[in-house]
Structures are given as structure tokens and as C-alpha cells.
Amino acid sequence: MFLSTYVKVQSLLTEFKNDERGVTAIEYAVVAVAVATVVAVVFGSGTEGPLFDVIDGLLGDVAAIFD
Numbered sequence: 001m002f003l004s005t006y007v008k009v010q011s012l013l014t015e016f017k018n019d020e021r022g023v024t025a026i027e028y029a030v031v032a033v034a035v036a037t038v039v040a041v042v043f044g045s046g047t048e049g050p051l052f053d054v055i056d057g058l059l060g061d062v063a064a065i066f067d
Helices: 002-018 021-043 050-065
Strands: none
Touching: 021 050
């Protein structure tokens, strides 16, 4: 009786240790946070941020050509 219970518990612990399903979800979460951070840095908020500055500069140059 005790031996069979020990074997079952040992088997369950081995399966739990080798289970990698949760690892994939954590990896996707880390990637999602990284992408969100890059998007926030590039686009900034409202009229601030490097991408806005580049587009504003280009449109200013185009407007200067037509003036």
C-alpha cells in the first residue's frame, strides 16, 4: 500500500517537473511586454516621441519646399 502510494506520488512529481506548458505562456507574456515597451517608446504619448519628431520634421521640409 505505501509502496504504491510512493510510486504514484513520485510519478506525479516527475510529470509536474517535466511539464512545460506554463513556460510557453510566460514566454509569450515577456514578449508582449517587450513589444508594448518598444511601441510606447517609439510612438510616445500624444505629440511627443521620436517617431512624431521625424514625421513632423519631414512634413516641415515638404511644406518649406512648397512655400
